[in-house]
Amino acid sequence: MRKTVEVDYSLWIAAPLKTVQSQFADLQHHIDANVHPKLRYELLAQEPRRARYRQEVKLLGMRQADLMDRRIDDDGSIHDESIDGFNKGAKIDFRFEPKLQSGQAGTEVHVKLRLQTPPFMGLLAPLLKKQVWKETDAAARQDKADIEGGHYRPSAALSAAMA
Numbered sequence: 001m002r003k004t005v006e007v008d009y010s011l012w013i014a015a016p017l018k019t020v021q022s023q024f025a026d027l028q029h030h031i032d033a034n035v036h037p038k039l040r041y042e043l044l045a046q047e048p049r050r051a052r053y054r055q056e057v058k059l060l061g062m063r064q065a066d067l068m069d070r071r072i073d074d075d076g077s078i079h080d081e082s083i084d085g086f087n088k089g090a091k092i093d094f095r096f097e098p099k100l101q102s103g104q105a106g107t108e109v110h111v112k113l114r115l116q117t118p119p120f121m122g123l124l125a126p127l128l129k130k131q132v133w134k135e136t137d138a139a140a141r142q143d144k145a146d147i148e149g150g151h152y153r154p155s156a157a158l159s160a161a162m163a
Helices: 017-025 027-032 122-148 156-162
Strands: 004-013 040-047 050-059 062-072 078-085 091-101 104-116
Touching: 004 122, 017 078, 017 091, 017 104, 017 122, 027 040, 050 122, 104 122
Parallel strands: none
Antiparallel strands: 004 104, 040 050, 050 062, 062 078, 078 091, 091 104
8 A cells, every 4th residue: 555755844044045946946056066966867848937857866775766847936936746757746845935043044945745655665654754854854955055055156047037
């Protein structure tokens, strides 16, 4: 029996809202800078508020490849959905909000990830949830380091499209 695994995650980044939104949306930067060494991306199509890409990740010792469809809302929220592959139907939603932390301006990133366990592996749901949370935390911290370390420079085209 398949079970749905859901992970809610938040992380504060010391950077303006538009910079954080732009970095999270910039798949080409993630590829060029190898922001997430454990993830592999192949950008197939890019429009101002849409993208299609392939993503490969290893979870629970299994290499998982998915064809992802990305949509970016007017408010900068990002919605990724696996439309084909190992995790077909999985969804990742990113929301961003300006937030002060210890008097410093920054951006709170909220990530919600939903996926089903592989067929006949429903008993692995708690282990999968723990692994997905760990990988989400690692990826978000890599984005944070990329942004706060000054490695990310918003492209003019992407910034204009997200304005």
